[in-house]
Amino acid sequence: MNDRNLVRGLFLMMISLGFGLGALQYSVGSLGRAGPGLFPFMVSCLLFLIGVVTVVRSRFVEAVPLDVSMKNIALVMLGLCGFAVVSKFVNMTVGIVFMVFVATLAGTSYSWKRNLKICAGLIAIAFAFQKLLGLNLPLY
Amino acid sequence: MDVLHNLAFGFEHALTWQNLLFCAIGCTVGTLVGLLPGLGPLATISLLLPLTYSIPTGGALIMLAGIYYGAQYGDSVSAITMKIPHASSIVACIDGYQMTLKGKTGLALFTAGVSSFIGGTVAIIVLSFLAPSLGEVAFLFGPADYCALMMVGFVCVSFVTTGSLLNGLAMCLIGVLLGQIGTDVNSGVPRFTFDLPFLAEGVGLVSVALGCFGIAEITKNLDAREERSPFNGKINLMPTWPEFKRIIPSALRGSAVGSFLGILPGGGPVIAQFAAYALDKKVSKYKHEIGSGAIEGVAGQAAADEAAARTSFIPLMSIGIPENAVMALMMAAFIIKGIQPGPNMIAGHPDLFWGLVASMWVGNCFLLLLNVPLVRYWLSVFKIPYNVLFPAILFFCCIGTYSVNNNLDDIFVTAAFGFGGYLFMRLDMDAAPLMLGFILGPMLEENFRRAMLLSRGDLSAFLTRPISGTLIGLIGLFVAWQLVAFFAKVRSPGAPTPAQPEKLEAT
Numbered sequence: 001m002n003d004r005n006l007v008r009g010l011f012l013m014m015i016s017l018g019f020g021l022g023a024l025q026y027s028v029g030s031l032g033r034a035g036p037g038l039f040p041f042m043v044s045c046l047l048f049l050i051g052v053v054t055v056v057r058s059r060f061v062e063a064v065p066l067d068v069s070m071k072n073i074a075l076v077m078l079g080l081c082g083f084a085v086v087s088k089f090v091n092m093t094v095g096i097v098f099m100v101f102v103a104t105l106a107g108t109s110y111s112w113k114r115n116l117k118i119c120a121g122l123i124a125i126a127f128a129f130q131k132l133l134g135l136n137l138p139l140y
Numbered sequence: 141m142d143v144l145h146n147l148a149f150g151f152e153h154a155l156t157w158q159n160l161l162f163c164a165i166g167c168t169v170g171t172l173v174g175l176l177p178g179l180g181p182l183a184t185i186s187l188l189l190p191l192t193y194s195i196p197t198g199g200a201l202i203m204l205a206g207i208y209y210g211a212q213y214g215d216s217v218s219a220i221t222m223k224i225p226h227a228s229s230i231v232a233c234i235d236g237y238q239m240t241l242k243g244k245t246g247l248a249l250f251t252a253g254v255s256s257f258i259g260g261t262v263a264i265i266v267l268s269f270l271a272p273s274l275g276e277v278a279f280l281f282g283p284a285d286y287c288a289l290m291m292v293g294f295v296c297v298s299f300v301t302t303g304s305l306l307n308g309l310a311m312c313l314i315g316v317l318l319g320q321i322g323t324d325v326n327s328g329v330p331r332f333t334f335d336l337p338f339l340a341e342g343v344g345l346v347s348v349a350l351g352c353f354g355i356a357e358i359t360k361n362l363d364a365r366e367e368r369s370p371f372n373g374k375i376n377l378m379p380t381w382p383e384f385k386r387i388i389p390s391a392l393r394g395s396a397v398g399s400f401l402g403i404l405p406g407g408g409p410v411i412a413q414f415a416a417y418a419l420d421k422k423v424s425k426y427k428h429e430i431g432s433g434a435i436e437g438v439a440g441q442a443a444a445d446e447a448a449a450r451t452s453f454i455p456l457m458s459i460g461i462p463e464n465a466v467m468a469l470m471m472a473a474f475i476i477k478g479i480q481p482g483p484n485m486i487a488g489h490p491d492l493f494w495g496l497v498a499s500m501w502v503g504n505c506f507l508l509l510l511n512v513p514l515v516r517y518w519l520s521v522f523k524i525p526y527n528v529l530f531p532a533i534l535f536f537c538c539i540g541t542y543s544v545n546n547n548l549d550d551i552f553v554t555a556a557f558g559f560g561g562y563l564f565m566r567l568d569m570d571a572a573p574l575m576l577g578f579i580l581g582p583m584l585e586e587n588f589r590r591a592m593l594l595s596r597g598d599l600s601a602f603l604t605r606p607i608s609g610t611l612i613g614l615i616g617l618f619v620a621w622q623l624v625a626f627f628a629k630v631r632s633p634g635a636p637t638p639a640q641p642e643k644l645e646a647t
Contacts, residue, residue: 032597084551107527
């Protein structure tokens with residue numbers, strides 16, 4: 001299973017199935033009088049075909065090991081989503097602080113002092129955006 | 141002398157104080173952001189797109205174009221000084237970095253700057269003569285022809301950016317499918333929205349671009365866990381006269397190659413650089429030196445890069461079909477500002493069109509006068525450690541996404557695409573074709589449905605019309621060639637695999 005080409009093929013088939021079966025929920029119609037489901041269904045079929053070809057092809061070429069480490073992407077995602085949630089319920093200033101402190105966990109080194117400086121800098125930039133460029137940021 | 145008249149008209153618009161300022165800001169900010177590790181033109185444009193929302197249309201387009209070629213130049217600076225290429229400057233790493241190793245960084249940067257200027261100037265002449273006449277040809281295009289043209293674009297971009305037709309096409313199709321999310325324009329049925337209100341108008345372009353190019357790229361750099369040492373060498377910009385003389389012929393060759401390749405579907409800076417470099421290796425007087433730090437190795441590719449970046453605006457502005465991912469993003473920016481690029485743009489908004497063309501040349505002058513002498517100071521952005529830089533980039537991604545609709549929910553979409561972009565990257569799937577598919581998807585569907593409506597559901601309409609028939613034939617030939625090449629490779633497993641084109645990472 002640890003073959004990048006094979007996983008890619010399966011991944012493509014999965015996406016095409018998701019969109020293709022979803023498209024069938026809408027009326028498909030005919031070519032001359034297309035419904036909303038027709039075009040996505042056709043594209044999904046093509047994508048499924050490419051997925052199948054990729055899987056078949058992966059049997060012929062050398063396997064490339066797949067390396068995925070979830071830690072960094074998970075931290076970055078947590079930082080982003082946390083920023084949105086905190087900004088929604090508290091305000092964006094706290095959101096920035098949250099994001100900086102979570103996302104920097106993914107870096108090569110971690111320091112409270114440096115994080116505080118980054119926060120101060122970014123909050124200053126955010127205020128400049130709000131006052132000078134007129135962006136509508138819920139900072140407080 | 142219609143063209144001269146038009147250009148003068150354009151300069152009138154480009155040379156107002158306001159537009160000069162926007163052009164200068166665009167070039168400067170573009171260069172600075174383009175210099176940052178992992179941010180190529182695509183990521184830079186999508187990161188800075190929100191800045192242009194509050195600017196009047198003409199100024200916004202001028203600034204965006206400035207950001208684009210500023211980012212392009214910043215890219216080649218980081219390639220020459222530190223061998224950190226993004227999508228647009230892989231070739232600059234070869235001779236440019238060799239020149240740095242020899243202690244001639246300043247000469248390489250100067251060469252790149254001057255050659256870009258020459259390339260840009262040539263391309264603007266081509267642009268102002270060709271775009272209006274090509275725009276008239278575009279009126280002959282019916283819906284079926286547009287469909288076929290877009291498909292040619294998909295095939296070419298897939299092949300050029302990923303080197304593998306299969307992977308690239310898959311990404312294009314995923315992009316088309318993502319473009320389907322939202323309300324169907326013909327019937328008003330919401331598709332693939334899971335009843336979420338913020339998906340009713342489709343997935344935001346900025347979310348897709350920042351997720352796939354910004355966030356995925358940050359995570360990739362974080363996974364690599366390497367701290368880059370900043371550039372500390374001396375920079376002596378002024379060349380001697382014999383050195384300067386060597387720049388010109390090579391830059392002119394590069395400009396010609398770049399101008400031509402920039403117009404073709406799927407063409408653009410990357411392919412033009414390789415072609416110009418190969419040409420210089422064949423015909424240059426100093427061809428034995430190329431590869432070990434020759435001026436020609438930098439001049440030709442830099443000119444081609446710039447020329448192709450300019451001429452790739454031709455199909456976008458005259459036919460309305462972007463031919464690579466960066467142009468697709470530009471088109472989206474045009475549409476956000478309420479301008480539909482296409483054959484009607486030159487006639488309907490002559491001030492915007494000619495103003496943009498003229499501002500390209502103004503931008504070139506800025507690059508030459510501002511960026512080349514100041515580049516030594518700008519290299520100091522590399523002294524910022526990545527641990528400080530990446531939270532800041534994340535913050536700009538958030539602000540950029542949020543300020544499109546002033547909606548915090550969009551940040552979740554961006555995060556989701558960041559995850560998707562990361563998966564794509566780990567599966568060795570290039571996100572640039574996805575961007576093209578995403579932006580062209582709705583247009584493709586509309587034209588396809590219109591063509592089918594006109595022909596009453598007869599698919600042969602694509603083959604009987606002369607323009608679309610030719611284009612479809614080209615696609616068929618290309619696919620057949622790929623199949624034959626693959627089977628020939630499988631049949632003879634002992635034979636050495638042909639040298640893969642260097643992996644291009646589109647950012």
